[in-house]
Amino acid sequence: MPLFGRKKSPETTLPRERWEPLPPPPEPGPDGLRSMDDHRDYLLSCLTELPAFNQQILDALDLSICEDVYSSIDMPRFDNSAMDGYAVRAVDVADASPEHPVSLPVVGEVAAGQDALHRLSPGTAIKIMTGAPLPPAADAIVPYENTDRGTDDVLVHEPSVVSQHVRYVGEDIRSGAQLFAAGDLLGPRAIGLLAAVGRDKVLVRPRPRVAVVSTGSELVEPGHELGGPHQIYDSNSAMLAAAAKAAGAQVFRVGLVSDDPSEVLQVIADQLVRADLILTTGGVSQGDYDVVKAALPELGATDFASVAMQPGKPQGFGLIGDDRTPMIMLPGNPVSAFVSFEAFVRPAIRKLMGVTPYTRPxxxxxxxxxxxxxxxxxxxxxxxxxxxxxxxxxxxxxxxxxxxxxxxxxxxxxxxxxxxxxxxxxxxxxxxxxxxxxxxx
The missing domain is CATH 2.40.340.10 (MoeA, C-terminal, domain IV)
Known part of the structure; x- marks a missing residue:
């Protein structure tokens, strides 16, 4: 389903000389390192929650609702049976026991979805199924297991009291009651409640579209042959794409990019049309071939920092292109990349979705x-x-x-x-x- 209004233009952004700068970054400590908390808070301060729109309730699972929701109906909508059995008047079976069962003529039957057409006369019973409407004048249900399951006449072996196994209108939820408040997270049970009150859509923030890119001329796509003794399989993009998906994002694993600056710029520019967040791994340290750090300032305002954390010291962030799409640039070592994802990217994804808390407890x-x-x-x-x-x-x-x-x-x-x-x-x-x-x- 297309997400209208999430991008201004489908045109590829080309490099230009000047971009609107980022907000001032936090000051480093005496050792020249930025604290991990300061770096995370800085990234989050540069992000804005995605705009909300109506989505099908199944697509809203684990998303943050952006409206207050009220029930338009009572639940249950009508008095009904909680058991398969017989609708009776409690007074007619008050003296029933295994030694002295009470016999009642069965004068009708009502199933779920049917109308209870007959008013229950004193001293009679109506066979009833779970969820079926309670016949007028009935005030209790005798479950099958307390009877001989008779069809013309039924023997009742246990007494019942008024309201036994009866579900009354509105005892769960009253019409007009508030079900959810803006900001609530919609889990499976919440989806069930929305469906129960007749809602098929709900206003939520969408899943961020995250494009994941691995950089490095030494990388080979899994499933292909390694072409030389110094090549390795790319694990980072698969790991980070899986982590982003687990965090709730819609993920595009772009694949591998060499250390050619022009190729890196083109691949990143191509993602701007569909991405709410771009995630790269590799090329952000101090090496001669750390191409992301060298090339990305051509596409937007960037911030590269040494963070006081181990692993994951080199970190990069930018707002790229005319739409200022956020881009988080992680180190290339697998453990550094994953730890950095947990420290910075997962909170960023949750903020874009409007889901709190941003960090793991x-x-x-x-x-x-x-x-x-x-x-x-x-x-x-x-x-x-x-x-x-x-x-x-x-x-x-x-x-x-x-x-x-x-x-x-x-x-x-x-x-x-x-x-x-x-x-x-x-x-x-x-x-x-x-x-x-x-x-x-």
Missing amino acids: VVRCRATHDFGSARGRRQLARGIVSLDADGGRLVELTGGHGSHLLGGLARANAIVVLGEDVTAVSAGEDVEVWLLEEVYG
């Missing part, structure tokens, strides 16, 4: 062993969280410190966050953790 876990950290840097270590016998959370590090060690990252289910002043953690100490997955016993 911090939980406390008990370290299972000693480990160290570099002073002055926010350490983001890969961890495995498990539960002890009492349900408490434990965490151990996995994968070592190398930012290229993808095997340890794949095994991790959490990121252990150690502050700039932390140099050592002892077994048994509590540490802060971002859970990447639910942990079960």
